[in-house]
Amino acid sequence: MIVTEEVENPAIASIASMIRLRHAARELVGFPNSPARQVVSGSHKSRIRGRGMDFEEVRLYQAGDDIRTIDWRVTARSQNTYTKIFTEEREKPLLVITDLRATMFFGSQRLKSVAASEVSAALAWAALSSNDRLGGIVFGQEKTANIKPRRSHHSVLKYIQSLNTFSAELLKPREDYYTMEDILEETQRFVMPDSTLFIVSDFLDFDEQSYHLLFKLVRHSKVYFCRVFDPIERELPPPGLYAVTDGNYRALLNTNGKTLRASYRSTYEEHVKYLQKISEKLRVGLISLDCSMDIMQVLGSAFGKHCRQKK
Template sequence: MDDPDLNNPAIADVTTLVGMRFGTRDLKFFPRRMARTSLMGGHHSRTRGRGMDFEEVRQYQPGDDIRSIDWRVTARTLTPHTKLFREERERPILVITDLRPNMFFGSKMLKSITACQLAAALGWAGLNANDRVGGLIIGAEQHREIRARRSSHSVLQLIHQLRDFSELLTHSVPGKYSMVDIMRDSRRVALPGSTLFLISDFHDLNKDCEQHLFELARHCDVNLCQIHDPLEKQLPPPALYQVNDGNRLFSLNTRSRELREEFEQHFLRHQARLRQLCTQLRMGLMAFETGTSVIPILQQTYSRKKSGRHP
């Protein structure tokens, strides 16, 4: 008997989410580069980490560890040289995904499905970078925390929870969780030094949220991943359309020029606010449009060489 959820466009497909792993293999700068910014310095620290990061070779000085002598350079120059290392600080990665009813919208693909695909891709990218990966998923009436581990089981647990939460989305009626609740829970689960990816449309971002983001950004690297649909950016050509929110059918009249202009300006103001906030708080920002693959944006951010300092 066929699985009724298979090929259901409203439910995240586990096979697709698992397959996101293959598109994240060449993200060599993940997550050490802040998304679309070059505002922050290096993440190297004197604190104990998971390993050593090679920095440079210089002439041997009294007191240097003889175990770090670079014998090849020493033989070539006939002068003792030693390797210098910096300890690399461990940075747990937390993928925080908004799957509230506001994400149950899309013209070609639901925002919730794009969010699930992005969350899975970020999870696999973190695992490929040998980081501990965890997550927090927020639905209409409940949330689920996935403890950060350096294991594919953690990412698979995240994927199955994403699938289950997407199945609970059946309409766009608001639930009990607000963006403030998401920010508050994010502060609760994020350890200092973590790298956070907040996936949402941020439609209900307010001053209280900004205060929580300020506190998060003080101790963590925060990246906002905005999901939007083309219809939120620009209304379709002037006509009378039938729109379904999963529960009701209603009409949308796009013939009004004033309505169309105000709609577009509302989106632009929202984008400008997010950019300004990320600049002020030194956070990363990436924008993803429904109906398109999330992988190219990640590759553009984390694969190619950029000028400036990397976070």
């Protein structure tokens, strides 16, 4: 049962805040098929709307074919009459895979786990608004929550409840049971062919084995990475001593060393370049979300009204 009255803790993804994203998500009018080029890399097959059919191929025109399906461009180029072949449109579920493991419990202004939960909730509401079936998996430190794809408010609310529960469990640090490979393997078992898939994570442990698993996923689904990061992961704060805590223990972070600062930034940049290379090679959409930014502003840049106007 969904509880909407709660005492908001900034370390936990608020149910009320995630429910409020429903109205803003309606502005993502290009969702999920019109990503902005400057934000999302890769290209994706779009649905043929208005016919309830998916385009499959062209072939030579045969007696009895509907003349409205003649492909005039191919016909003119080949000097033979070709017709477009459509297959009945299959339902294409939209799945949101959210990583709420221990590395997501980090943030200088807002926790990555909270930002990731809000992004996931916004994507879920956008799916419902575009009349898609919404489902997905939330990965915690030790458990997962699987939500079967359904076109209903209940499905979105169930997902939001799982995001709230799993983000709260991060207040009690445990050793992660799941790796990125586990996440991708479980997703592969869960996903149906021809789905649209959003993976929300920091992708810090994405490696070569993860790449091979992702390769299998993109063969049958349209995949987007929503990479959540904190500004401090990109560059250390100004030289000095800073108190840091995981909620239970405190320590001092010394950011004075020039070599340390340069190495830190280089490691971050190499990781980002690696993910960009993977996304381009496998035609995976890559959306980078700075925790200090408004998540709807970032998603609006990818799927908002101006994107449809540019098409």
